[in-house]
Amino acid sequence: MRAWTVAEHDDDVRLSEVPTPALRGGGVLVEVLAAHLPAYTKMVVEGNRGALPVPLILGPSCVGRVIDVAPDVFHVAPGDIVLDTALLDAGGDDQILVGWVGLGGPGGGSDRTDQMRTVWHDGVFAEHALCAKETMVKLPGAEHYPEPAHLAFLPWLCIAATGLHTAGSLAGRDVAVIGATGQLGGAAVLVALAEGAATVTAVGRNKQALDRLAELGPRVRTHQLTGDRATDAAGIGPADVALDALGATPTADATMAAYDSLRRGGTLTLIGGVRQNLTIPYGDLMHRRLTVRGSWMSDDETVATVWNLVRSGLLDLSAVEVLTVGLDDPAAALELAERTTGLGFVALVP
Ligand SMILES: NC(=O)c1ccc[n+]([C@@H]2O[C@H](COP(=O)([O-])OP(=O)(O)OC[C@H]3O[C@@H](n4cnc5c(N)ncnc54)[C@H](OP(=O)(O)O)[C@@H]3O)[C@@H](O)[C@H]2O)c1
Known part of the structure; x- marks a missing residue:
């Protein structure tokens, strides 16, 4: 063969x-x-x-x-x-x-x-x-x-869904997908919409890919990454669930912007290929009752x-x-x- x-x-x-x-x-x-x-x-x-x-x-x-x-x-x-x-x-x-x-x-x-x-x-x-x-x-x-x-x-789609499911049901919740302009992120947007998310914020650099995602329907919002953590956090959130599906990035800023964008009790799930360490303030994670999860395959x-x-x-x-x-x-x-x-x-x- x-x-x-x-x-x-x-x-x-x-x-x-x-x-x-x-x-x-x-x-x-x-x-x-x-x-x-x-x-x-x-x-x-x-x-x-x-x-x-x-x-x-x-x-x-x-x-x-x-x-x-x-x-x-x-x-x-x-x-x-x-x-x-x-x-x-x-x-x-x-x-x-x-x-x-x-x-x-x-x-x-x-x-x-x-x-x-x-x-x-x-x-x-x-x-x-x-x-x-x-x-x-x-x-x-x-x-x-x-x-x-x-x-x-x-x-x-299944890898993205397994990551999203770590945060529980998506129905009626605000979901953000970081790296939605990639294939894993695009898959996550489709799953979150299919499972009834109230809004799905598609986040990435590629404007053309973001525009295409916006055409999926009125529940899709987009945010083009600026590289400034505070600006990006404001554009991404507030989110109940943030899924990071980024490829290898030179800094963890986009991932940390997603962390910052979470509502109280929210979940950040990591499924991407970022090879950076995350600096998470102990007191902030505790007081905001956040969850940071990983998911593989x-x-x-x-x-x-x-x-x-x-x-x-x-x-x-x-x-x-x-x-x-x-x-x-x-x-x-x-x-x-x-x-x-x-x-x-x-x-x-x-
Ligand atoms: N957890 C698991 O089980 C699992 C399974 C499969 C794959 N992965 C990992 O998931 C990652 C993504 O896979 P994929 O198939 O979606 O790859 P992909 O289609 O190449 O997507 C890469 C994504 O990362 C973004 N990106 C790349 N470099 C960036 C940078 N410097 N700054 C900001 N954004 C950047 C791209 O944004 P733009 O297009 O907007 O530039 C795009 O959204 C891979 O690295 C892979 O290792 C994990």
């Missing part, structure tokens, strides 16, 4: 002819229908986000059709449409993302995560994928969904919730622009993904 492989740490992603994976214990063989190419895939391949378990077939998540299952797999069956969440969780801090960078817990890994990555390292940017059964969630009825490529956005229950929102039409994926690519030219696909932002993404349809 054809697959995108990375051979070594300083190598590019290449289109390769590799053997179709053979089924083994705990495994699910899927035909890959569509996979989201994250905007920062090129950075991942270049090693800027941690070490890939090379050599590997790249790719964290996809929507696929089950072809075959190992004898010890019972929750999905041939013919099912499934979401691959990429998250293989051995409990405690031992979690890996199959086919990608990123380890759970403090991020340093352990002997056990090394073993997990030895057994399960190949991802889904390929015609077929052998997936660990723990990463598979069934999408009942998805075989009738008219635009399968759109479903490649489900993983990002998604859980199966949230996948079911998000899929039901999409399936019922409450979350309308036609608002998202899908640019479809095939396997032929990985370098061009990664370039395109890097240029794609906000409510647009690149779907690999092998």
Whole structure:
């Protein structure tokens, strides 16, 4: 079969002819229908986000059709449409993302995560994928969904929703999404609207992407980041829930503006790629009864919730622009993904 492989740490992603994976214990063989190419895939391949378990077939998540299952797999069956969440969780801090960078817990890994990555390292940017059964969630009825490529956005919607749900119900509350101009942030805006937020304040730098988000409806407000913490806090809030989905930023100012914008009892949830320390005044957090949470990847229950929102039409994926690519030219696909932002993404349809 054809697959995108990375051979070594300083190598590019290449289109390769590799053997179709053979089924083994705990495994699910899927035909890959569509996979989201994250905007920062090129950075991942270049090693800027941690070490890939090379050599590997790249790719964290996809929507696929089950072809075959190992004898010890019972929750999905041939013919099912499934979401691959990429998250293989051995409990405690031992979690890996199959086919990608990123380890759970403090991020340093352990002997056990090394073993997990030895057994399960190949991802889904390929015609077929052998997936660990723990990463598979069934999408009942998805075989009738008219635009399968759109479903490649489900993983990002589920990651965003898992983050938002740490703050409880969103219905009737004021939600702010910092980095709404990115794909994870755009996904969060769609989820918050679908789950009944009173207002959703979309926050980012890119004016064009903010304007596009504003077109989603009258509950969307926008704030273009100024870089001045006090000005940004006033523009973002007051918020009951603030979700930070920013990429790597040189300072924590935008995140702290979101913290400042919270109402009493509010929650700031961090799901982005900011690699800065946050200076949070003890007394302020205490007196304002705030919560600061982290959230990583998604859980199966949230996948079911998000899929039901999409399936019922409450979350309308036609608002998202899908640019479809095939396997032929990985370098061009990664370039395109890097240029794609906000409510647009690149779907690999092998
Ligand atoms: N928690 C999890 O489970 C999880 C899962 C997947 C990804 N992530 C992380 O989430 C982050 C965002 O992912 P994504 O797919 O949304 O990426 P993306 O589409 O590239 O979006 C990046 C966002 O960060 C903003 N940004 C980047 N540099 C900035 C700067 N210097 N100042 C202010 N804003 C800046 C961008 O704003 P503009 O476009 O307006 O410039 C955009 O809103 C990634 O870094 C990734 O590591 C976390």
